[in-house]
Amino acid sequence: MLWVKAFHIVFVASWFAGLFYLPRIYVNLAMVPPGSVAERERLLLMSRKLLRFTTLLAVPAVGLGLWLWLQWWWGATGWLHAKLVLVLVTIGYHWVCARMLRRIEAGQSMRSHVWYRWFNELPVLLLTVVVILVVVKPF
Template sequence: MLWVKAFHIVFVASWFAGLFYLPRIYVNLAMVPPGSVAERERLLLMARKLLRFTTLLAVPAVGLGLWLWFGWFWGAKGWLHAKLVLVLATIGYHWMCARMFTRMQDGQTLRSHVWYRWFNELPVLLLTVVVILVVVKPF
Protein backbone atom coordinates (compact mmCIF):
# COMPACT_ATOMS: atom_id res chain seq x y z
CA MET A 1 0.00 0.00 0.00
CA LEU A 2 2.91 2.38 0.58
CA TRP A 3 3.89 2.17 -3.11
CA VAL A 4 0.33 2.97 -4.12
CA LYS A 5 0.27 5.91 -1.71
CA ALA A 6 3.63 7.20 -2.96
CA PHE A 7 2.59 7.12 -6.61
CA HIS A 8 -0.80 8.62 -5.72
CA ILE A 9 0.98 11.60 -4.14
CA VAL A 10 3.27 12.02 -7.17
CA PHE A 11 0.38 11.98 -9.63
CA VAL A 12 -1.78 14.29 -7.49
CA ALA A 13 1.10 16.79 -7.18
CA SER A 14 1.64 16.66 -10.95
CA TRP A 15 -2.08 16.99 -11.68
CA PHE A 16 -2.33 20.04 -9.44
CA ALA A 17 0.73 21.61 -11.06
CA GLY A 18 -1.21 21.58 -14.32
CA LEU A 19 -4.33 22.94 -12.61
CA PHE A 20 -2.25 25.75 -11.10
CA TYR A 21 -0.81 26.81 -14.46
CA LEU A 22 -3.63 26.24 -16.95
CA PRO A 23 -5.80 29.15 -15.73
CA ARG A 24 -2.70 31.38 -15.88
CA ILE A 25 -2.67 30.73 -19.61
CA TYR A 26 -6.36 31.71 -19.63
CA VAL A 27 -5.43 35.00 -17.94
CA ASN A 28 -3.01 35.69 -20.79
CA LEU A 29 -5.56 34.64 -23.41
CA ALA A 30 -8.11 37.06 -21.95
CA MET A 31 -5.51 39.84 -22.25
CA VAL A 32 -4.59 39.18 -25.91
CA PRO A 33 -5.38 42.31 -27.92
CA PRO A 34 -7.74 41.91 -30.87
CA GLY A 35 -5.81 41.08 -34.02
CA SER A 36 -2.92 39.32 -32.26
CA VAL A 37 -3.64 36.04 -33.97
CA ALA A 38 -0.16 34.54 -33.57
CA GLU A 39 -0.07 35.26 -29.83
CA ARG A 40 -3.56 33.83 -29.36
CA GLU A 41 -2.73 30.68 -31.34
CA ARG A 42 0.50 30.16 -29.38
CA LEU A 43 -1.35 30.44 -26.05
CA LEU A 44 -4.11 28.11 -27.27
CA LEU A 45 -1.49 25.55 -28.29
CA MET A 46 0.13 25.79 -24.85
CA ALA A 47 -3.26 25.41 -23.16
CA ARG A 48 -4.23 22.45 -25.35
CA LYS A 49 -1.01 20.58 -24.59
CA LEU A 50 -1.15 21.37 -20.87
CA LEU A 51 -4.83 20.37 -20.62
CA ARG A 52 -4.11 17.06 -22.37
CA PHE A 53 -1.10 16.36 -20.13
CA THR A 54 -2.96 17.39 -16.98
CA THR A 55 -5.87 15.11 -17.88
CA LEU A 56 -3.49 12.21 -18.41
CA LEU A 57 -2.03 12.84 -14.94
CA ALA A 58 -5.47 13.04 -13.33
CA VAL A 59 -6.43 9.52 -14.42
CA PRO A 60 -3.78 7.62 -12.40
CA ALA A 61 -4.15 10.11 -9.51
CA VAL A 62 -7.85 9.30 -9.24
CA GLY A 63 -7.33 5.60 -9.96
CA LEU A 64 -4.70 5.19 -7.27
CA GLY A 65 -6.85 7.26 -4.92
CA LEU A 66 -9.73 4.85 -5.49
CA TRP A 67 -7.41 1.95 -4.74
CA LEU A 68 -6.44 3.58 -1.44
CA TRP A 69 -10.07 4.45 -0.69
CA PHE A 70 -11.23 0.85 -1.11
CA GLY A 71 -8.50 -0.19 1.31
CA TRP A 72 -9.71 2.25 3.99
CA PHE A 73 -13.41 2.58 3.24
CA TRP A 74 -14.79 0.32 5.95
CA GLY A 75 -12.86 2.01 8.74
CA ALA A 76 -13.07 5.51 7.26
CA LYS A 77 -13.67 8.50 9.42
CA GLY A 78 -15.34 11.75 8.42
CA TRP A 79 -12.11 13.29 7.11
CA LEU A 80 -12.02 10.78 4.24
CA HIS A 81 -15.59 11.56 3.22
CA ALA A 82 -14.81 15.30 3.28
CA LYS A 83 -11.71 14.62 1.18
CA LEU A 84 -13.81 12.72 -1.37
CA VAL A 85 -16.12 15.72 -1.71
CA LEU A 86 -13.08 17.90 -2.40
CA VAL A 87 -11.74 15.39 -4.92
CA LEU A 88 -15.08 15.62 -6.75
CA ALA A 89 -14.79 19.42 -6.61
CA THR A 90 -11.29 19.16 -8.11
CA ILE A 91 -12.58 16.95 -10.91
CA GLY A 92 -15.33 19.53 -11.49
CA TYR A 93 -12.72 22.31 -11.59
CA HIS A 94 -10.71 20.32 -14.13
CA TRP A 95 -13.86 19.84 -16.21
CA MET A 96 -14.55 23.59 -16.03
CA CYS A 97 -11.02 24.27 -17.27
CA ALA A 98 -11.64 21.96 -20.23
CA ARG A 99 -14.94 23.70 -21.04
CA MET A 100 -13.26 27.10 -20.84
CA PHE A 101 -10.56 25.93 -23.22
CA THR A 102 -13.15 24.71 -25.73
CA ARG A 103 -14.92 28.06 -25.61
CA MET A 104 -11.68 30.00 -25.98
CA GLN A 105 -10.68 27.82 -28.90
CA ASP A 106 -14.00 28.75 -30.51
CA GLY A 107 -13.16 32.43 -30.03
CA GLN A 108 -15.28 33.06 -26.94
CA THR A 109 -13.37 34.65 -24.08
CA LEU A 110 -16.33 35.06 -21.77
CA ARG A 111 -14.52 36.40 -18.71
CA SER A 112 -12.04 39.11 -17.86
CA HIS A 113 -8.43 38.42 -16.99
CA VAL A 114 -9.25 39.42 -13.39
CA TRP A 115 -11.92 36.71 -13.18
CA TYR A 116 -9.45 34.11 -14.43
CA ARG A 117 -6.91 35.29 -11.82
CA TRP A 118 -9.44 34.61 -9.04
CA PHE A 119 -10.47 31.33 -10.67
CA ASN A 120 -6.79 30.33 -10.61
CA GLU A 121 -6.77 30.45 -6.79
CA LEU A 122 -9.38 27.70 -6.33
CA PRO A 123 -7.04 24.70 -6.75
CA VAL A 124 -4.67 26.18 -4.16
CA LEU A 125 -7.53 26.26 -1.65
CA LEU A 126 -8.69 22.76 -2.61
CA LEU A 127 -5.22 21.28 -2.23
CA THR A 128 -4.61 23.06 1.07
CA VAL A 129 -7.81 21.72 2.62
CA VAL A 130 -7.21 18.21 1.26
CA VAL A 131 -3.68 18.10 2.69
CA ILE A 132 -4.96 19.32 6.07
CA LEU A 133 -7.69 16.66 6.06
CA VAL A 134 -5.23 13.88 5.18
CA VAL A 135 -2.45 14.88 7.55
CA VAL A 136 -4.36 16.28 10.54
CA LYS A 137 -7.51 14.11 10.21
CA PRO A 138 -9.54 16.61 12.24
CA PHE A 139 -12.65 14.40 12.43
Protein backbone atom coordinates in the same frame (compact mmCIF):
# COMPACT_ATOMS: atom_id res chain seq x y z
CA MET B 1 0.58 -0.09 0.03
CA LEU B 2 3.23 2.56 0.63
CA TRP B 3 4.22 2.39 -3.08
CA VAL B 4 0.63 3.05 -4.07
CA LYS B 5 0.43 5.96 -1.64
CA ALA B 6 3.75 7.41 -2.85
CA PHE B 7 2.73 7.29 -6.51
CA HIS B 8 -0.71 8.68 -5.64
CA ILE B 9 0.97 11.71 -4.03
CA VAL B 10 3.28 12.19 -7.03
CA PHE B 11 0.40 12.07 -9.53
CA VAL B 12 -1.81 14.33 -7.40
CA ALA B 13 0.98 16.91 -7.08
CA SER B 14 1.58 16.76 -10.83
CA TRP B 15 -2.14 17.01 -11.60
CA PHE B 16 -2.45 20.06 -9.39
CA ALA B 17 0.59 21.68 -11.00
CA GLY B 18 -1.34 21.56 -14.27
CA LEU B 19 -4.49 22.89 -12.59
CA PHE B 20 -2.43 25.76 -11.12
CA TYR B 21 -1.02 26.76 -14.50
CA LEU B 22 -3.84 26.16 -16.99
CA PRO B 23 -6.07 29.03 -15.76
CA ARG B 24 -2.94 31.18 -15.68
CA ILE B 25 -2.73 30.71 -19.47
CA TYR B 26 -6.38 31.80 -19.61
CA VAL B 27 -5.34 35.02 -17.83
CA ASN B 28 -2.80 35.62 -20.59
CA LEU B 29 -5.37 34.77 -23.28
CA ALA B 30 -7.77 37.32 -21.82
CA MET B 31 -5.04 39.95 -22.08
CA VAL B 32 -4.14 39.29 -25.73
CA PRO B 33 -4.78 42.38 -27.85
CA PRO B 34 -7.47 41.88 -30.53
CA GLY B 35 -5.06 41.79 -33.51
CA SER B 36 -2.49 39.39 -32.03
CA VAL B 37 -3.57 36.21 -33.79
CA ALA B 38 -0.19 34.46 -33.50
CA GLU B 39 0.02 35.11 -29.75
CA ARG B 40 -3.54 33.87 -29.24
CA GLU B 41 -2.89 30.71 -31.27
CA ARG B 42 0.34 30.00 -29.36
CA LEU B 43 -1.45 30.33 -26.01
CA LEU B 44 -4.31 28.14 -27.23
CA LEU B 45 -1.83 25.48 -28.32
CA MET B 46 -0.14 25.63 -24.91
CA SER B 47 -3.54 25.33 -23.23
CA ARG B 48 -4.55 22.30 -25.28
CA LYS B 49 -1.26 20.52 -24.61
CA LEU B 50 -1.33 21.31 -20.90
CA LEU B 51 -4.96 20.20 -20.58
CA ARG B 52 -4.17 16.91 -22.32
CA PHE B 53 -1.12 16.32 -20.13
CA THR B 54 -2.97 17.31 -16.95
CA THR B 55 -5.80 14.92 -17.81
CA LEU B 56 -3.28 12.12 -18.30
CA LEU B 57 -1.92 12.86 -14.82
CA ALA B 58 -5.38 13.01 -13.25
CA VAL B 59 -6.30 9.48 -14.35
CA PRO B 60 -3.63 7.63 -12.31
CA ALA B 61 -4.06 10.10 -9.43
CA VAL B 62 -7.76 9.25 -9.19
CA GLY B 63 -7.17 5.55 -9.91
CA LEU B 64 -4.53 5.17 -7.21
CA GLY B 65 -6.71 7.18 -4.83
CA LEU B 66 -9.57 4.80 -5.53
CA TRP B 67 -7.26 1.87 -4.80
CA LEU B 68 -6.29 3.42 -1.46
CA TRP B 69 -9.91 4.24 -0.64
CA LEU B 70 -10.99 0.65 -1.31
CA GLN B 71 -8.49 -0.47 1.34
CA TRP B 72 -9.90 1.90 3.99
CA TRP B 73 -13.55 2.52 3.14
CA TRP B 74 -14.95 0.30 5.91
CA GLY B 75 -13.22 2.32 8.64
CA ALA B 76 -13.56 5.71 7.01
CA THR B 77 -14.24 8.65 9.25
CA GLY B 78 -15.52 12.11 8.44
CA TRP B 79 -12.23 13.50 7.15
CA LEU B 80 -12.12 10.91 4.36
CA HIS B 81 -15.67 11.67 3.30
CA ALA B 82 -14.84 15.38 3.19
CA LYS B 83 -11.71 14.63 1.16
CA LEU B 84 -13.74 12.59 -1.34
CA VAL B 85 -16.13 15.50 -1.79
CA LEU B 86 -13.17 17.77 -2.49
CA VAL B 87 -11.78 15.24 -4.98
CA LEU B 88 -15.10 15.42 -6.82
CA VAL B 89 -14.93 19.23 -6.71
CA THR B 90 -11.38 19.04 -8.15
CA ILE B 91 -12.55 16.76 -10.95
CA GLY B 92 -15.34 19.24 -11.61
CA TYR B 93 -12.84 22.10 -11.67
CA HIS B 94 -10.75 20.16 -14.19
CA TRP B 95 -13.85 19.61 -16.33
CA VAL B 96 -14.74 23.32 -16.12
CA CYS B 97 -11.20 24.21 -17.26
CA ALA B 98 -11.64 21.94 -20.30
CA ARG B 99 -15.03 23.46 -21.05
CA MET B 100 -13.60 26.97 -20.74
CA LEU B 101 -10.87 26.11 -23.21
CA ARG B 102 -13.42 24.89 -25.76
CA ARG B 103 -15.40 28.12 -25.33
CA ILE B 104 -12.29 30.29 -25.60
CA GLU B 105 -11.25 28.46 -28.77
CA ALA B 106 -14.72 29.05 -30.20
CA GLY B 107 -14.53 32.76 -29.32
CA GLN B 108 -17.44 32.52 -26.87
CA SER B 109 -17.72 34.09 -23.45
CA MET B 110 -14.18 35.33 -22.87
CA ARG B 111 -14.02 36.57 -19.30
CA SER B 112 -11.71 39.25 -17.92
CA HIS B 113 -8.16 38.51 -16.85
CA VAL B 114 -9.15 39.47 -13.29
CA TRP B 115 -11.89 36.82 -13.26
CA TYR B 116 -9.41 34.17 -14.43
CA ARG B 117 -6.93 35.28 -11.75
CA TRP B 118 -9.56 34.62 -9.06
CA PHE B 119 -10.59 31.36 -10.71
CA ASN B 120 -6.92 30.34 -10.65
CA GLU B 121 -6.90 30.46 -6.83
CA LEU B 122 -9.47 27.69 -6.35
CA PRO B 123 -7.09 24.71 -6.80
CA VAL B 124 -4.71 26.25 -4.24
CA LEU B 125 -7.54 26.32 -1.70
CA LEU B 126 -8.66 22.80 -2.64
CA LEU B 127 -5.18 21.35 -2.25
CA THR B 128 -4.65 23.17 1.06
CA VAL B 129 -7.86 21.82 2.57
CA VAL B 130 -7.24 18.29 1.25
CA VAL B 131 -3.73 18.21 2.73
CA ILE B 132 -5.05 19.47 6.07
CA LEU B 133 -7.77 16.82 6.05
CA VAL B 134 -5.32 14.02 5.25
CA VAL B 135 -2.58 15.06 7.67
CA VAL B 136 -4.56 16.49 10.60
CA LYS B 137 -7.70 14.32 10.25
CA PRO B 138 -9.74 16.90 12.18
CA PHE B 139 -12.89 14.78 12.39
